[in-house]
Amino acid sequence: MNYINIHSHSLENRDGIVIYNALNLNNIPKTEENFYVSTALHPWYLKPELWNNNIKEYEEVIAEDNIIAIGECGIDLSINIKADVQKTIFTNHLQWADKYNKPLIIHCVKAHNEVISMKKKSNVKQACIIHGFNNNINIARQLLTAGFYLSFGDALLQNNSNAAAALKITPLERLFLETDESEHSISAIYEKAAILLNISKDELINQMNINFKKIFIKE
Ligand SMILES: [Zn+2]
Known part of the structure; x- marks a missing residue:
């Protein structure tokens, strides 16, 4: 069975199933076997004066x-981009999730209260996954209680990390793993996660495949 890596910015590292x-x-690549694509308007790249122009393009x-x-x-x-613009x-994106049936x-970052209340308000049915989670247990609990999934990356490799x-x-059924921009391999992240969870790597791979099929493939 394959590793599931739900968030990567690398076109080269394609170990397992990659999003x-x-x-x-x-510059959107085509979907291939075991290679999927996600996109959105990342808050870092918002241009407040322009968003009204290209939001339609993103939706398309x-x-x-x-x-x-x-x-x-x-x-x-x-x-340094206004919270109001980011929220709009x-x-x-929250509305598109249900409209297009995509998680x-x-x-x-420093916005879990906002994200939790916006998810609630939107009443979104699709899975909401917080990627690159590396925050404290209290915030993790609040997000899990609000129905979020958590995805962990190479912060797991640091000793005593929040992640x-x-x-x-x-819970294993709310968990995903990812490489994001890391130079570490997805297998290294799985190995460390399996140790921390005290389960075998095969068991972890199996569960991530179940989660992937349920949330992304909708099987
Ligand atoms: Zn990223």
């Missing part, structure tokens, strides 16, 4: 069959 995150609408691309998930989108309160854009891969502690309280 490649395209940040540039003009996201609606296409080639796109398996909407992301990464979300809220980042550590950057993220609200669009959300969410970038959330490692949060992983241990995440």
Whole structure:
């Protein structure tokens, strides 16, 4: 069975089943066997004066069959882009999730309260996955209680990371793993996660395949 890597920005590392995150609408690769594509308007690349122009363009691309998930989108309160603009854009993405039947891969920095309340308000039925989770257990609990999935990356490889502690309280059926921009392999992340969870790597791979089929393939 294959590794499932739900969030990668690398076209080269294709170990297992990968969801490649395209940040540039003009450069969206085709889906291939074991290679899927997600895209969205990332909060880092919002141009407040322009968003009204290209939000339609994003919706058109996201609606296409080639796109398996909407992301990464979300809220980042550590950057110099107005929260209101970010919220408006993220609200669009939340609506597209149910409209196009695609899960959300969410970038959330210093904004878990906002993201939780916006998910609630939107009443979105599709899975909402917080990617690259590396926050404390309390925030992990709040997100899990609100129905989010958590995806962990190479922060797990650091000793005593927040990610490692949060992983241990995440139910296996709400869990995903990813490489994001890491130079570490997906297999290294699975190996460490299996140790932290005290299960075999095969068991973990099996569960990630179940989660992937349920959330992304809708089997
Ligand atoms: Zn990313």
